[in-house]
Amino acid sequence: MATNTEPIRDEAKEALNFLEEIIEEDLRTGRHSTIQTRFPPEPNGYLHIGHAKSICLNFGLAEKYGGKCNLRYDDTNPTSEEQEYVDSILADVRWLGFEPAQVLYASDYFDQLYEWAKVLIQKGLAYVDFSTPEEIAAQKGSPTVPGTPNQYRNTSPEENLTLFERMKNGEFPDGHCVLRAKIDLASPNMHLRDPYMYRIKHAHHHRTGDKWCIYPMYDWAHGQSDSIERITHSICTLEFAPHRPLYEWFIEQLGIFPSRQYEFARLNLTYTVMSKRKLLQLVQEGYVNGWDDPRMPTISGLRRRGYTPESIREFAHRVGVAKRENIIDVSLLEFCIREDLNRRALRRFAVLRPLRMVITNYPEGEVEWLETENNPEDRNAGNRTVPFSRELYIEQDDFLENPPPKYFRLYPGGMVRLKSAYIVECTGVEKDDHGQITAVLCRYIPESRSGSDTSGLKVKGTIHWLSAAHARTAEVRLYDRLFQVEDPASEEDFKKAINPNSLEVISNALIEPMLTETQPGDHFQFTRLGYFCTDPDSAPGKPVFNRTVTLKDTWAKEAKKQGS
């Protein structure tokens, strides 16, 4: 329920990023009356958190300024693109919470592009080149040495038109020739040294089938596609900045709608890699279990890990937009999901590494159903009851025979509160022949029951627990960062930096009875442990949980300090 006295979040006072400034200026001056953006992935892999930033930017800008945003697949290279990727991309965009104004494909424009190529040829601005790739590379010179023209550069437009048509008709094998724009072989910008427009590929395209055997290059397709869609602000990452003069040259020569390109710095995250090539390697070489492995920075991986769309959108907002190279601390991402889930996730009891506890003064066979809150941050989440009995399980970490200083949990002679139940005092331990503790013995304080505590006792620690007779089992997958170094991409071999302990599977964790009814995608906070999400691998009666992120753990820090 929104309070009306609260001003609508003061967006006006919030600082604008450089793209917002450009847009507001364009709107103010009347250069555009509305804006049109697009998110243009190539369907050759799964989307990752870096794409999420771009999606949030493009759709977010359109939303903010009352414009529209298209999803356009940049499908100009049939040999690396697949329908599987097309489908996953749309699903990810929608999951993030955005609906494209239109779902379009660069391949929709192949006919138009072909016609426009002929226009350039007629203007003497494009020619068919039969040189080998090596020859062309050599003729391009280097950044400090101008390129040199070859014989094909002088072919007449008429001849080029014929040649280009023959290319299109499939009269030449792959790689036999290319269509090049005739611009400036001496340009200090290598992209202007007669760039390729078309290459021959007798390949099946996932949408156009076998209609074409020539396919446009990125530079020849992208700006024209933007123009066709009347994209006002074509936002891309920094590495495309040197392409901008070419982007503008094509549009100018064709005299078509002048879309403008703007570049921003792509997102990098600590302890992971972001390039599609590297992610593909992780998948293909079995370092992870697929694109949606919860350790992957892919959107599908984050989803399976338990990240919510809201948390990712918030993250994208918080990282900001600028032109400076950056590497965002993954702790910001973790902050965003904790912030979101703290508000929304229902609390449940789970014991990952069980230790038996026997309450020696509690009647055998008796069971009490005790009330506990589903979410202390949200009164509307209500309460639930959990069974309490003589034999319990607690977390191994919550008992120590010889506790270090500042240890608030249980130890011989010490007292803790069992969350939402009673205060117990440890009276001793049971050990096996090897000296291993098999049970913690306690006596409980009957008048310390939560909600009606008249004991007057104050304890420092509160721990979670499960009634042994009522506990159910579940598989719990504990994930840690995939890499051991902050910036694996800068390593000689990024795969050597892989964290060998990025996944720990606990196949017999204990959970409270209610938790067996969960559905894949459900989020919970396991009290005192962290946020967990039900995995699709769950089977009836045997749920599987992924740890999204731990709770902040100041004791772990303190213990580490003491240890070192």
Place this chain on the structure above:
RNA sequence: UGGCCCAUGGUGUAACGGUAGCACAGCAGAUUUUGGUUCUGUUUGUCAGGGUUCGAAUCCUUGUGGGCCAACCA
């Protein structure tokens, strides 16, 4: 040794010639039946030199450092 882009605490990001702020992380404390949450406090910064100006993170200039660019990839 060509062109383009960039440079603000540990990490990001504001300040649009006029008090260097915010967030995350860190540290310290208060509250707490989650060592969670919440609250309070706090450490740390304008790459360097020159110039313009009453005044420069901001404008100019030189340097330094980083990134990108020559694929029949996008």
